[in-house]
Amino acid sequence: xxxxxxxxxxxxxxxxxxxxxxxxxxxxxxxxxxxxxxxxxxxxxxxxxxxxxxxxxxxxxxxxxxxxxxxxxxxxxxxxxxxxxxxxxxxxxxxxxxxxxxxxxxxxxxxxxxxxxxxxxxxxxxxxxxxxxxxxxxxxxxxxxxxxxxxxxxxxxxxxxxxxxxxxxxxxx
Numbered sequence: 001x002x003x004x005x006x007x008x009x010x011x012x013x014x015x016x017x018x019x020x021x022x023x024x025x026x027x028x029x030x031x032x033x034x035x036x037x038x039x040x041x042x043x044x045x046x047x048x049x050x051x052x053x054x055x056x057x058x059x060x061x062x063x064x065x066x067x068x069x070x071x072x073x074x075x076x077x078x079x080x081x082x083x084x085x086x087x088x089x090x091x092x093x094x095x096x097x098x099x100x101x102x103x104x105x106x107x108x109x110x111x112x113x114x115x116x117x118x119x120x121x122x123x124x125x126x127x128x129x130x131x132x133x134x135x136x137x138x139x140x141x142x143x144x145x146x147x148x149x150x151x152x153x154x155x156x157x158x159x160x161x162x163x164x165x166x167x168x169x170x171x172x173x
Contacts, residue, residue, distance in 0.1 A: 015078075016075050018072065018167060019079065021169035022072075022166060022168070023079040023080070025169030025170070026055050026169075026171065027052060029154070029172070030048070030054070030056070031051070032173050034150070034173055035051050039150055040143075041138060041139070041147065042139050046137040047136070047138075050137050053109050054112060054116075054132075054135070054151070055154075056076070056109065057112045057116050058151070058155050059158060061116060061120070061155075063076070066163060081102055085098060112135050115131040118131070119131045120155075128152070129143075129145060132144040150173070153173075154171075157172065158171055
């Protein structure tokens with residue numbers, strides 16, 4: 001009987017299936033060597049986290065433009081949390097601390113969303129450069145001017161995508 005139960009049991013649905021291609025594309029864009037080799041982002045755990053949150057924030061801001069995308073934005077953020085949870089556990093962070101660390105990481109993402117939102121609203125490149133200087137771990141001696149230029153170009157590409165292409169993960173540097 002147990003075998004029949006397992007065979008005919010309803011499989012849980014993947015609530016994240018629709019946004020999973022966009023999550024994978026977000027992570028791939030954040031890991032692009034261009035950020036690290038040419039633009040001076042530190043190729044460290046901190047620098048890579050900074051780029052994931054930066055690229056994710058730009059994607060979330062794009063989704064924010066369309067009120068009917070709110071649920072997808074939530075699902076994408078949940079994938080971020082799921083991925084960060086796995087990364088923390090893999091690096092040896094214990095169960096007791098993971099929840100607090102995840103809360104901190106989500107707070108960091110929220111702060112970056114706010115900083116980018118403000119920089120966009122001001123339309124001043126200097127404000128974007130300052131936000132990047134505060135939020136992205138750079139190699140010593142590198143400034144955020146070139147990074148800001150690439151962020152603006154990437155943001156324009158993401159902004160130009162229709163929802164279908166965006167959800168399919170058609171984001172590129």
